[in-house]
Amino acid sequence: MIRVAAVGDLHFRESYRGGVRSAFRTVSREADLLLIAGDLTGIGRPEEAAVLRRELSIVSIPTVVVLGNHDYHSDCEEDIKSILRDGGIIVLDGDFHKLDIRGTSIGLAGTKGFCGGFGIRQITPFGEIGIKEFLGHVEEETEKLDRALAGLNTDIKLVILHYSPVIDTLAGESPELYPFLGCSMLSIPVDRHGTDLVVHGHAHHGVELGQTDGGVPVRNVAMQVLRRYYIVYDLVGTGG
Amino acid sequence: MERDALLGLIRNRLANSVEVGALDIIVEIVDGTVRLSGEVDSRQQREAAAGAVHELAGVHSVINDLVVREMKRPDGHHQMIISAERGRR
Ligand SMILES: [Fe+2]
Ligand SMILES: [Fe+2]
Numbered sequence: 001m002i003r004v005a006a007v008g009d010l011h012f013r014e015s016y017r018g019g020v021r022s023a024f025r026t027v028s029r030e031a032d033l034l035l036i037a038g039d040l041t042g043i044g045r046p047e048e049a050a051v052l053r054r055e056l057s058i059v060s061i062p063t064v065v066v067l068g069n070h071d072y073h074s075d076c077e078e079d080i081k082s083i084l085r086d087g088g089i090i091v092l093d094g095d096f097h098k099l100d101i102r103g104t105s106i107g108l109a110g111t112k113g114f115c116g117g118f119g120i121r122q123i124t125p126f127g128e129i130g131i132k133e134f135l136g137h138v139e140e141e142t143e144k145l146d147r148a149l150a151g152l153n154t155d156i157k158l159v160i161l162h163y164s165p166v167i168d169t170l171a172g173e174s175p176e177l178y179p180f181l182g183c184s185m186l187s188i189p190v191d192r193h194g195t196d197l198v199v200h201g202h203a204h205h206g207v208e209l210g211q212t213d214g215g216v217p218v219r220n221v222a223m224q225v226l227r228r229y230y231i232v233y234d235l236v237g238t239g240g
Numbered sequence: 241m242e243r244d245a246l247l248g249l250i251r252n253r254l255a256n257s258v259e260v261g262a263l264d265i266i267v268e269i270v271d272g273t274v275r276l277s278g279e280v281d282s283r284q285q286r287e288a289a290a291g292a293v294h295e296l297a298g299v300h301s302v303i304n305d306l307v308v309r310e311m312k313r314p315d316g317h318h319q320m321i322i323s324a325e326r327g328r329r
Contacts, residue, residue, distance in 0.1 A: 002323075005316060015259060015284050023315055030316040042261030070261065156323055196323040204264055217321055224279065229315040235323040 001237075002101055002156060005030065005061075006221040007230040008037030008201020011070060012052040020055040023229035028060040031232050032101045037201035037221055038068025038112060038162030041080065049080040053087035062099055064090040066110040068162035068202060092160060094144030096151045104237075107152030111145045113163030113200070114138040116183030123179060138183045146189035156235060159190055161200040168210025169220035170203050187212040196235060243269055246298050250274060253296060259288035265306065267293075272300040279309045 005027050012020060027034055041048035049071075056063060071080050081091045090097050092110030099106045116138040117123050125135035141163075149157065164170060164182030173181060181203045190198055191214030198216060204224035208231075211217050221231060250267050254260050262285070266278045274293055280286045290304040 003318075011261060011281065013259060013261065013285070016282065019282075027316060030318075043256065043258060045258070073256075073261075197321055224309065227309065227312045228317060229311065232316045232318045234318055234320045236320055237323055 002033075002104060002106060002235045003031040004033055004035060004158065004197065004233045004235060005230045006035040006037065006199045006219065006233065007223050007226065007228075008162070008199070008220075009039040009068065009204060009222040009224060010036065010052070011039055011042050012048050012055075013042040014048060014051050017051060017055070020052060020229075021058050024056065024059050027230060031061060031230075033061050033099065033106070034059055034063045034230070035108075035158070035160050035199055035221075036063065036065040037160055037199050038066045039070040039201055040065060040067065040084075041071050044071045044073035044076055044080065046074075046076050046079040046083055049083040053084055053089065056089060057087060062090060063088075064092060064097060064108050064110065064160060066092050066112050066160045066162055068112060072112075092148070094141075094148055096148040098152070098154055104156060105154035107154030107157045108160060109145060109148035109152060109157065110160035111141050111148065113145070113161040113165070113186050114141045114183060115163065115180045116185060117179035118167040118182070118184045121179070122184055138185055142183075142185045142189060145186060146192070149189050149193035149195070152193070155237075157193065157195045159195050159198040161186060161198065162202050164200045164203055164206070164210075164218070164220065165190060165198060166210045166212055166218050169200070169208065169218055170206045172207055173203055173205045181206070187214075187216075187218075190214070190216050197233060246296075249296060250293050250299070253292050254289055257288060257292045260285060260292055262289070265289060272298070273303060274299050274301070275303040275305060277305040278307075280306050281309060283308055
């Protein structure tokens with residue numbers, strides 16, 4: 001059994017100093033790895049990331065994150081990535097990372113994802129350049145995820161996104177917001193390559209449980225949804 | 241100032257303030273009185289939100305109905321997921 005702790009949307013501000021450290025005090029005993037599904041910072045300032053990195057140093061299990069829209073807000077996303085990486089945190093942006101936990105190989109693929117809407121209501125890249133560029137970004141994020149997943153042939157595959165790949169986990173959000181909370185395009189590589197679990201954040205007012213058309217479990221782990229600083233998924237194998 | 245313009249200004253202020261940085265605060269305006277509601281992460285964020293809005297021209301008073309989100313304990317609640325464990329099937 002592999003124990004995956006997960007949360008999203010910490011929106012860490014410097015004034016929270018101490019909060020994350022105490023919330024994650026025992027996570028390393030309760031889980032084998034910690035995933036953080038974006039929106040690590042309040043408004044994407046490097047100072048926020050630097051304090052967060054210090055607070056997360058209490059975590060001794062591998063910590064794997066993607067950035068969220070808030071982490072891009074101050075145009076300092078590259079600084080934020082390097083600050084976190086300097087602290088030993090694994091930041092995925094269209095890449096993968098492999099781990100071995102008690103003889104089971106774990107592959108993690110992650111990217112931020114983007115908006116675009118769902119199913120038959122997904123926005124079509126038609127008309128103005130603005131719409132095409134908007135959709136172009138989610139297409140790019142989907143390709144990044146596809147390439148990252150293609151690099152994995154591990155026993156377990158986990159995907160981390162900030163935006164949602166499914167509509168299920170948005171229940172409770174205002175319907176006007178749905179197209180800005182995720183895009184079903186992101187679920188295509190998940191189903192194509194096979195995945196054991198997808199975690200995402202961003203939908204603060206959504207629900208935790210969902211799944212892709214291919215039956216892959218999707219979990220909205222936004223802290224605001226969990227009402228906890230993290231949840232632990234016990235991945236139990238059906239094989240072996 | 242027009243009500244919609246002021247709403248936009250307030251939302252923008254709440255999103256960009258270092259101590260607030262929130263997009264999901266509900267803002268309503270009735271006769272120049274701004275009502276803030278929804279959930280925030282901390283007491284500081286709650287006060288900072290009202291403070292940031294108060295400073296804006298065109299805002300006469302602020303009703304702060306924001307509540308601080310209550311977090312459940314324990315932090316690490318366990319949930320089981322059956323994994324396919326590729327290559328072992
Ligand atoms: Fe968020
Ligand atoms: Fe977000």
